[in-house]
Structure formats: C-alpha cells, structure tokens
Amino acid sequence: MTLHTRPWLDSVAPYVPGRRAPSPDGSMASNESPVPTSQRVVEAIASAAASATRYPDPLADALRAELADQHRVHPDQILVGNGSDELIFLLAIAYLAHGGRAICADPAYQVDQISARIVNADVSGVPLRDWAHDLEAMAQLPATIAYVVNPHNPTGTVRSRADLQRFVRAARADLVVIDEAYIDFTDDPAARTALPLARAGQAVVLRTFSKIDGLAGLRVGYLVGDRDIVATLRKIRAPFSVGSVAQAAALAAARDHAHRARVRSHAIAHRADLTCLLRRAGYQVIPSQANFVCVITPDEAGLLDRLAAHGIVARPGSALGLPGSVRISVPSSRGLALLAAALG
Ligand SMILES: Cc1ncc(COP(=O)(O)O)c(C=O)c1O
Numbered sequence: 001m002t003l004h005t006r007p008w009l010d011s012v013a014p015y016v017p018g019r020r021a022p023s024p025d026g027s028m029a030s031n032e033s034p035v036p037t038s039q040r041v042v043e044a045i046a047s048a049a050a051s052a053t054r055y056p057d058p059l060a061d062a063l064r065a066e067l068a069d070q071h072r073v074h075p076d077q078i079l080v081g082n083g084s085d086e087l088i089f090l091l092a093i094a095y096l097a098h099g100g101r102a103i104c105a106d107p108a109y110q111v112d113q114i115s116a117r118i119v120n121a122d123v124s125g126v127p128l129r130d131w132a133h134d135l136e137a138m139a140q141l142p143a144t145i146a147y148v149v150n151p152h153n154p155t156g157t158v159r160s161r162a163d164l165q166r167f168v169r170a171a172r173a174d175l176v177v178i179d180e181a182y183i184d185f186t187d188d189p190a191a192r193t194a195l196p197l198a199r200a201g202q203a204v205v206l207r208t209f210s211k212i213d214g215l216a217g218l219r220v221g222y223l224v225g226d227r228d229i230v231a232t233l234r235k236i237r238a239p240f241s242v243g244s245v246a247q248a249a250a251l252a253a254a255r256d257h258a259h260r261a262r263v264r265s266h267a268i269a270h271r272a273d274l275t276c277l278l279r280r281a282g283y284q285v286i287p288s289q290a291n292f293v294c295v296i297t298p299d300e301a302g303l304l305d306r307l308a309a310h311g312i313v314a315r316p317g318s319a320l321g322l323p324g325s326v327r328i329s330v331p332s333s334r335g336l337a338l339l340a341a342a343l344g
Helices: 007-011 039-049 061-071 083-095 110-118 135-139 161-170 195-199 227-236 244-255 257-280 300-308 333-343
Strands: 078-081 101-106 122-127 143-149 173-179 204-208 221-224 284-286 292-296 313-316 325-329
Touching: 007 110, 039 244, 061 078, 061 195, 061 221, 061 244, 078 083, 078 227, 083 110, 083 143, 083 173, 083 204, 083 221, 083 227, 101 110, 110 122, 110 143, 135 143, 135 161, 143 161, 161 173, 161 195, 173 195, 195 204, 195 221, 221 227, 244 257, 257 284, 257 292, 257 333, 300 313, 300 325, 300 333
Parallel strands: 101 122, 101 143, 143 173, 173 204
Antiparallel strands: 078 221, 204 221, 284 292, 292 325, 313 325
C-alpha cells in the first residue's frame, strides 16, 4: 500500500517557533510574559490538579460565563480553544477548506497563513503601509476571510477602532477575523478593542491568555463572535481540547485584574526603555503598541549575534516574513540590563 500526502501539503512549511534562551531573562523570542505567574493562578492550578483523573468540561462553561460577563455577550458567542491558534485552525477548516480565499497583511501572523494553506485555500498578502495593515487595499479584495492582527505582529503597529469599523463596512470579505493577542498592551487612545464589532456579529475577535496573563504554557485562547459561527466551530473541534488545569488557571487569571494591570504597566514602561536603548545604540525601531518591538536593520544576523553573546535570544525577522528586521520581546528588568550590556 502506498500512502500519499494530500498534494497541496507539499508546499506547506511548518511553523518555526522561537528558540529557547539559556535563561528566562534572556528569553525575548516569543513575546512571553516576563512577570512571574499570579499567585491566584498558581493556587487555582494546584487545586485543579487534584481532579486530573476526570475529563475537563468540554466547553469550559465556568470560564465562558466569566468572559461573557466581562465582554457583555451571551456565552454562546464565545468559544474557548487550546490557545487562539486552535481557533485559527478551526476557522480555516470551517470556512476556507477547498477553494476558500484568505487575505492577510504581508507579513502576517504565520499561523493565519499556515492554517489556510493546510486546507488548500488561496492566500493573498497585502503589503504593509507605514508598517501597519493597509486596510484600504485589503478592503478591495474579495475573500472568504480577511485577517487583521491588531496590534500587528511582528511590527507592533495598530489601526484605530474607527479604521476597523470602516474596514468591516467596506470589506469584500465574507468574514473579518481580528486577532487581539496584544490588545492589552496598548496605550494609544485610538487603539481600542474591536469587541463591539464582535458583539454585533460583524467580526470575530480572537483573544489569548498567553500574553497579558502569562499562561503561554497552558494553551488557552478564545473567540468572540456570532453564535452561528461558534456553533459551527463547536461541531468540528476536538471535544476536550482545553484541559481542566488550564481552564482553572484561565478563570483565575481572568478575575485577577490587579495582576493584569501589573503586567501591562511593566510592559509599557519596559517597552519605552527597550526602544530608547535600541535607538541610542543607533537602531531604527518601529513604535510599538505590543509587548515586543521590531528593529529594522540591514544586518539581522549581526544584531542577533550581538544579543546572543549576552545570553539573549530574539526572533529573526526573516523567520516572520520581514527580512531585515529583528523582533525583541519586552523583557524583565534583568533582561533589560542584559540588553544594555549587549548594546553598550
Ligand atoms: C498575533 C498572534 N495571535 C495568536 C497567537 C497565539 O496565541 P496562543 O498562544 O493563544 O495560541 C500569537 C502568539 O504569538 C500571536 O502573536
């Protein structure tokens, strides 16, 4: 018997994660939280671990109820997933498989493109304008799904809520997906959540517990949108994709507003310091609203080597579709000191 892979999979390149650094302080490749896990989350994890013999709640009802309350939507408008990545894959399976068309910014968040290619969809990238989504150009293109990552990864730029509202009205796409993985780190008053669009069923919003809540290792994200979309995705998801410990941790994190505020202040203050350090060292840095900054440099490898000599691992822009750049996550205070030494 000869087993043939589906032919379109031959051209799919797998996702390449950021490399691990020798120490957590030097870890600046994956936009993880440099702030220690909230004590309330640690306690919730310990207590949930005692019930590890049981299957988890398939739909994470307690977490959904909390999120529905916070976002003022019905729980049926929320789907919890194994990281927002799982939800991106479900959207691709449900709406893009066999002949769908995806449009993204170029560069896009890699998983948006990979998930679309895996289901044999056509993917178009629209070049950034001033390092931000060119929503006006994206709106012209017919598509099944248009992806907007706001703040954008890997540049950290944002488009305003008014721009997104205009885009949703003008877009020729059947569905607009707005990924807000980094929305909690914004301090530009124009950068506001698109949740009102999701509430009204005009867009789908993706959120994650991996960034502001620092739970990247536990894999929890969620989608807010139209009930029919949620119902469709529920049909195709794996029934127990989010474990009980992860659900308990996410619920505790969602309620720990003080911890979120601490992580946000840390990110905003250290982002300014990081930008300043890099600019003083002569690098061009794109102003960022996320928990990372993107450095434009003709010598990507040179900057990565300079950082690596001080135990810092950052992400090469060439791995993110933006050659000639390096993405550096906002670090801990000790990480910032490592950076100062590397650049000094
Ligand atoms: C824009 C964007 N969306 C989604 C994710 C993935 O989130 P999760 O860890 O919830 O799968 C990331 C992770 O880096 C991201 O940058």
